Amino acid sequence: MQALRVHAFDQPPRLDTLPDPVPAAGEVRVRIQACGISFFDLLIARGGYQWRPELPFTVGSEFAGVVDAVGEGAVGFAVGDRVCGSSSIGAWTSLLCLPPDALQAVEPQASVDESAVLHTPYGTALYALRERGALQPGETVLVLGATGSIGDAGVQLAKVLGARVIAGVSGPAKQQAARDAGADAVVDLQADDWKDQVKALAGPRGVDVVLDPIGGAFMDTAFRTLGWGGRHLVAGFASGAIGSLRGNLTIVKGASLIGVDLRQFRERQPQALQRVLGDVAALHAAGRIRPRIAARFPFSRAGEAFALAQQRETVGRVVLQPGG
Incomplete structure (x- = not known):
């Protein structure tokens, strides 16, 4: 072989x-x-x-x-x-x-x-949004790196779960790809005012869930778009830098920073992982994700x-x- x-x-x-x-x-x-x-x-x-x-x-x-x-x-x-x-x-x-x-x-x-x-991107995204982030229909999700593997899966699955999706991408060439995946709105993460754009799109309630597979300086900025009780899901550091933020922000917003690791989920809760992956396979077979x-x-x-x-x-x- x-x-x-x-x-x-x-x-x-x-x-x-x-x-x-x-x-x-x-x-x-x-x-x-x-x-x-x-x-x-x-x-x-x-x-x-x-x-x-x-x-x-x-x-x-x-x-x-x-x-x-x-x-x-x-x-x-x-x-x-x-x-x-x-x-x-x-x-x-x-x-x-x-x-x-x-x-x-x-x-x-x-x-x-x-x-x-x-399995890896869609399993990660569904585990993040549904199991770790407890995403509810009608909530607003900000997906960073929305045309990457986890980000693209996150946009599609957030829509399946009934959320409104704001996609964060780098550069104008990727904006249409995010819309094609189902994003309701798109912001360019290279713009200096992208945080203000997200806040305006989310409205007074703010973002409910951030799906963050890129980390770096984007983590702190994205966390600041969360509303009260928001959940920031850390799924990786594709930017090449580990993100950080000031701990007092979690108190000010009553928000949570939540880790997402599919490898440990597989090792610690194998039966729960199989349920997640079974749902991913069923959604793909039904043509709801691609x-x-x-x-x-x-x-x-x-x-x-x-x-x-x-x-x-x-x-x-x-x-x-x-x-x-």
Whole structure:
């Protein structure tokens, strides 16, 4: 089998040929057809994440494919079933063994590319908005980085949950993409007065929930748009800087700063995570959410794929395909 593995944190992942894995008892083997490239994947590949796997390791947290072998005692899926899933690492490979409860069924009509990039961003966004942020119909949500993977998912899911969405993007070229995802209003985060624009759009009540996957200086500014009882959901630091704010703001606004970590949610509450991911899969099958695909590359052109995924101008997900 092929796998993109990290051998040193100061070097890009290398395409290795390894023996085909055999599913253990209670496992199924998936022949991977597509896998996503996320900010988390690129961060962990260069050793920049708070957790460093032991070297060498296979990168990748999102995938979709077909079950091609079933280990003894494994139930829930059969050979030929289409599936998708997520893991902390290991998905940038042509064959992957894992327990059935780590997978979700993919409907016959669903795109394999879209299914591959569902779990991490849409799982994170739904966990954030519904489970951590207790978003209610009619509330106003500010989504920062609204054309990034988590941001785009957040805009779509906030609309599904009945919220009014203000999308924050960088630059005019991304504004239409945010509107296409369902945003009710868009602000340019490069504008000096973007906080005032958000406040004007939110009205006297203020923003109820901020979905923040970018951090940096945007965190403090966005927190100041919250109304009384608002919730600021910290889902990442895609800006490259860890955000901070003055603690007294939480008292002044009666607002909460809430962390969102899908990896720990998976480890600590696996059954709850499966419910969230099941809801994501059902919404995708019903056509209510849809990932945007920017480009597809074979494993042999992974370097080009990584470069495109890291360009801030890129709108949509970059997908890797084993083989080629």
